[in-house]
Structure formats: C-alpha cells, structure tokens
Amino acid sequence: MPRGRKTRGKAGYMISAVAEMYNIHPQTLRLYEREGLLVPSRSHGNTRLYTQKDLEQLETILNLTRDLGVNLAGIEIILNMRERMKQMEDEMQAFVEFVQQELLERSGPERDRLQNTLMRVAPPYLTRSRVSNK
Amino acid sequence: MPRGRKTRGKAGYMISAVAEMYNIHPQTLRLYEREGLLVPSRSHGNTRLYTQKDLEQLETILNLTRDLGVNLAGIEIILNMRERMKQMEDEMQAFVEFVQQELLERSGPERDRLQNTLMRVAPPYLTRSRVSNK
DNA sequence: TTGCTCCTCACGTCACGTGAGGTGGC
DNA sequence: TTGCTCCTCACGTCACGTGAGGTGGC
Numbered sequence: 001m002p003r004g005r006k007t008r009g010k011a012g013y014m015i016s017a018v019a020e021m022y023n024i025h026p027q028t029l030r031l032y033e034r035e036g037l038l039v040p041s042r043s044h045g046n047t048r049l050y051t052q053k054d055l056e057q058l059e060t061i062l063n064l065t066r067d068l069g070v071n072l073a074g075i076e077i078i079l080n081m082r083e084r085m086k087q088m089e090d091e092m093q094a095f096v097e098f099v100q101q102e103l104l105e106r107s108g109p110e111r112d113r114l115q116n117t118l119m120r121v122a123p124p125y126l127t128r129s130r131v132s133n134k
Numbered sequence: 135m136p137r138g139r140k141t142r143g144k145a146g147y148m149i150s151a152v153a154e155m156y157n158i159h160p161q162t163l164r165l166y167e168r169e170g171l172l173v174p175s176r177s178h179g180n181t182r183l184y185t186q187k188d189l190e191q192l193e194t195i196l197n198l199t200r201d202l203g204v205n206l207a208g209i210e211i212i213l214n215m216r217e218r219m220k221q222m223e224d225e226m227q228a229f230v231e232f233v234q235q236e237l238l239e240r241s242g243p244e245r246d247r248l249q250n251t252l253m254r255v256a257p258p259y260l261t262r263s264r265v266s267n268k
Numbered sequence: 269t270t271g272c273t274c275c276t277c278a279c280g281t282c283a284c285g286t287g288a289g290g291t292g293g294c
Numbered sequence: 295t296t297g298c299t300c301c302t303c304a305c306g307t308c309a310c311g312t313g314a315g316g317t318g319g320c
Binding site for chain 1: 198202203204205207208209211212215216218219222223225226229230232233236248251252
Binding site: 158159161162165179180181199205206207 | 283284285286287293294
C-alpha cells in the first residue's frame with residue numbers, strides 16, 4: 001500500500017513511480033529530459049507527469065541504450081528516423097489501399113495486371129489482409 | 135610525389151591513403167572494421183583495400199560520429215535503417231511509376247481521380263518529374 | 269513532519285580514439 | 295633498406311549514469 005502523495009494521477013505517473021516501474025534512476029529520467037529525448041508534461045506545481053505515450057517512448061529508449069548500447073545522440077536520430085519510416089508506411093498504406101479499391105471495380109486482364117504489380121511491389125503486410133487471402 | 139608502394143591500385147585505396155584523405159587515424163579504420171561498420175576487401179597479401187563504395191560508407195560514418203556524436207552501436211543501427219528506408223523508397227517509386235503508367239493510358243474523370251490520389255499520397259520527389267510538371 | 273518533488277555539482281565507469289611496440293611482405 | 299602493412303596492448307578523454315546535498319510544495 002503506497003503511503004504519502006499519490007504517485008499516479010489521471011494526468012500521468014510521477015517520476016519515482018516511473019523510476020520504480022522501469023528500474024531506472026530518477027536522475028536518469030531528468031537527464032533524458034534535459035537531452036530532449038523524453039519530455040513529460042508538468043503539473044501546475046512543476047512536477048513531471050509521464051503519460052502512457054511517454055512510457056512507450058521510454059521503453060524504446062531503454063531498449064536502445066540498455067540492450068543495444070546506443071548513446072543519447074544516436075537515440076535521438078533513431079527516434080526521428082522511426083518517425084519518418086512510420087510516415088512513409090502510412091503513405092504507402094494509403095496508396096495501396098486506394099489502388100486496391102480501384103482493383104475491386106475492375107475485371108479481366110486489367111485487374112490481373114494491377115493485382116500483379118501490387119503483390120510484386122507492395123510489402124506483404126500491406127496487401128495480405130485484403131487481397132492475397134482471397 | 136608519393137614514394138614507395140602504390141597507395142592506390144585499381145582495386146582500391148590502401149589504409150594510409152584513406153587515413154590521409156579523411157584525416158583519420160589508421161587504427162580508427164581498423165577499429166571500424168573490427169566493429170563491422172566498414173569492412174574493406176583485402177589484397178592477396180592481406181592488405182586492406184577501400185573501394186569508392188567503402189569511402190562513401192566511411193563518409194556517412196564520420197558524419198555520424200564526428201558531427202553528430204553517435205557511438206558505434208548507434209551507427210550500426212542507423213546504417214541498417216537507412217538501408218531499409220532506401221528499399222521502401224524504391225518500392226514506393228516503382229509502384230508510383232506503375233500507376234503513372236496506368237494514368238497515361240486513361241482519360242476523363244478516372245484519370246483525374248487517380249492523379250489526385252497520386253499527388254496526395256506519393257511524396258513530391260516521386261511524382262514531380264513525370265506528373266506535376268505538366 | 270514525512271516523503272516526495274525540484275535543482276546543481278561531482279565522481280566512477282566504460283567506449284572510443286590514439287599511440288607505442290613488434291612483425292612481415294612488396 | 296625503406297616505408298608501408300599487419301597485429302595486440304594500453305592509456306586519456308569524454309559521455310552517461312548515479313549519488314550527494316540542499317530547496318520547496320502537497
């Protein structure tokens with residue numbers, strides 16, 4: 001039973017709660033914030049509040065630094081690249097879905113040709129659900 | 135005028151030539167090789183030979199470590215991600231080009247619809263050359 | 269008051285880069 | 295021979311993580 005001040009409000013976790021959950025020093029969390037890797041919001045009393053999204057970011061950071069030995073400069077770059085890759089995937093996804101839509105409205109050799117290209121060119125995880133399973 | 139052994143054969147640059155070109159210690163190049171970041175081929179006498187491709191890889195590495203402060207673990211991951219992003223871009227490119235081809239064979243509202251989607255969804259650098267400039 | 273929060277400063281450790289030292293082939 | 299190559303071992307420096315010390319608000 002936790003005593004004292006609540007460590008978890010609806011607005012997020014306080015620093016010691018996060019530190020305990022991930023077995024990490026509170027100062028390290030402050031370091032990550034100073035480096036711009038993980039910037040939680042603050043309460044009106046200036047206390048850090050970590051949201052669920054912050055915790056996911058933290059897990060990524062810990063994976064990179066603890067398991068893979070990446071330093072903070074590298075982590076920043078990798079997080080940015082991840083973001084860009086996600087965007088690219090989303091664009092690809094949207095585009096593929098549109099062409100699939102076109103596909104459904106056609107028939108005959110043209111349909112086969114489109115479908116062929118889709119399978120050749122689009123990553124499997126984008127086409128599997130709608131096209132190849134049929 | 136360089137004396138002694140040739141530092142540049144048609145097969146590639148020897149380590150001291152590369153070291154001089156990039157103002158880097160030969161031991162550092164050996165370190166990068168040991169870490170798997172930059173693995174040149176070898177002559178039959180076991181001498182390292184750096185190709186043009188190796189030098190490009192080296193420039194990327196130096197940019198990451200010198201200018202951005204990324205450590206070697208991070209560089210390895212970033213190089214891999216770059217590779218994957220290039221692949222994604224190639225796939226995207228091929229797909230967009232195919233749809234553009236389809237586009238040219240159509241007319242009327244259907245063409246407009248396809249073109250619209252292309253512009254909305256494909257990154258500008260993929261469409262500029264063939265579609266938007268017309 | 270207690271137990272948290274905030275902050276700054278400082279130390280220990282480890283990775284990276286560099287140098288020395290000794291070898292061998294063109 | 296000279297000047298390169300190969301290798302291993304070792305040191306200096308710096309970033310990162312952790313701890314101490316002192317403050318303030320719920």
